[in-house]
Amino acid sequence: MRQKISNFKFQISNLKLFFCFLLTAYCLLFTVSIASAETKEFTLTVTDSEIELNGTKFMVWKYNDTFPGPEIRVKEGDVVKIKLRNKSSAKHGLFFHGLYVNPRVSIQEQEIFVDPDYEYTYGEFVAGPAGTHLYHCSWNMAEHLTRGLYGAFIVEAKDEPKSDKEFVYIISDWNSKAENGDDHYGTGHPRTMLDNDITTINERAVTGDNPIVMEAKKGERIRMRLANIGHLPHKIRFAQNFIITHEDGYPISQPKAQDSLTIYPGKRYDIVITAKKSGKEVFYHSIDMPPGVKEKLTASEDSQKASAAHTHDDSHGHSNNIHKENKTGVIKEAPIIVLDVRGGQ
Structure with missing residues (x-):
């Protein structure tokens, strides 16, 4: 019996040594890979600013004086x-959307907010996974993302597929009525998000005549990298x-071939x-609200109109411009990108 216990202890001891060896080897390999990897340092400076979209001036914050x-x-x-x-007048944080940053950048660290x-x-982190990601403010995100505090974070794969050209596009949506003071809820308020009436792709407002x-x-x-940082589902055809x-x-x-794609808030796609041929071909944009959301918005809108009529004051009525366009099932499309193909290789 004593011999059996002794052998058992010996086996356990060997097993512990084996796992310790594996852990040590992993730590050494990880340390070597970190030491041999290239370190990239970036500084993002936040400032107060202003931009104009479709004739409406928006108070925004910018990273390094650029939007996005x-x-x-x-x-x-x-x-x-x-x-x-x-360097702005408000507090801000930073969130790495889609990136593996833990435990190097802890959840608590991403909840640190920097005062003016x-x-x-x-903390340093290893870039990954490869793909199209975002960075954005983590303080009062409903308003701060609406006011321009976001950017693209691209991690190129070690075996990146070859492409002749690459374009990165970030789509967002804005509310001119809230910014002009026509909506008492204000920019970034949840009640105004689904009523956004301006779409931007990078720094440009989509008007239908300026793709x-x-x-x-x-x-x-x-290769096109597409990301939606806005509040509405944006469809590209x-x-x-x-x-x-x-x-x-x-x-x-x-992977499969298709001619349209709906990008929901926070989603990113590489296409x-x-x-194939010379000439110009158009990407069309529209807002693709799910049917259930449309019905709820209709009920909410009708209720608010009734309330406004009862008080003989419609100044606070909340209407949804995008939804009105979709009530009949007709989706209003606008050219957003033109692919201009010339000559040949």
Whole structure:
């Protein structure tokens, strides 16, 4: 019996040594990989500013005096260090949308808010997963994202698929009535989000007569990174089929061809298009509200109109411009991007 116990203890001891060896080896490999990786440092400075969209002036905050914020682009495995410097009149935080930053940047650290005239450097983290991601303010996000505090965070894969050209587009939506004071709830209030009446793609307001032009040569393979930082579901429809290769940074297991895509808030997609023929082809944009949401908005709108009529005051009535366009099932589309293909390879 004594011999059996002794052998058992010996086996357990060997097992502990084995796992200790594995853990040590993993830590050494991780340390070596970090030491050999390239360190990329970025500073984001927040300032008060103003932009004009469709004739409405919006008070915004900017990262490094740009709207949207500057694109952060690194390679998978790079070590990333980011400093947030607050030169604005309000407090701000920083959230890394879709990135693996824990435990290097803890949840508590992402909840740190930087007061005016202060700065904070976040813990180093290894860039990943590869794909299209975002960074944005983490303080009062409903308003601060509505006021422009966001940017693209691109992590290039070690085996990045080859493309001849790449374009990054961030879509958002804004409420002119709330900013002008016509809606008493104010910009960023939940009651105004579904009533947003201006769509932007990067810094440009979508008006139907000013689409962004992507130039390419016949035969080129074009990669588009699309992200929705707004509050509404944005639908993109194209004249030809495209292939969705990634969703939220992850490869699609079975990519398939399609000609339209609805991008819900916070979602990111990578799509690939081949410039098959010379000429111009259009990407159309529309708001694709789910039927259930439309019905709830209709009930809410009718209730508010009745309340306003009862008080003989319609100044606080809340209407949904996008929803009104969709009540009959007709989706109003506007050109948002033009693919201009010339010549050949």
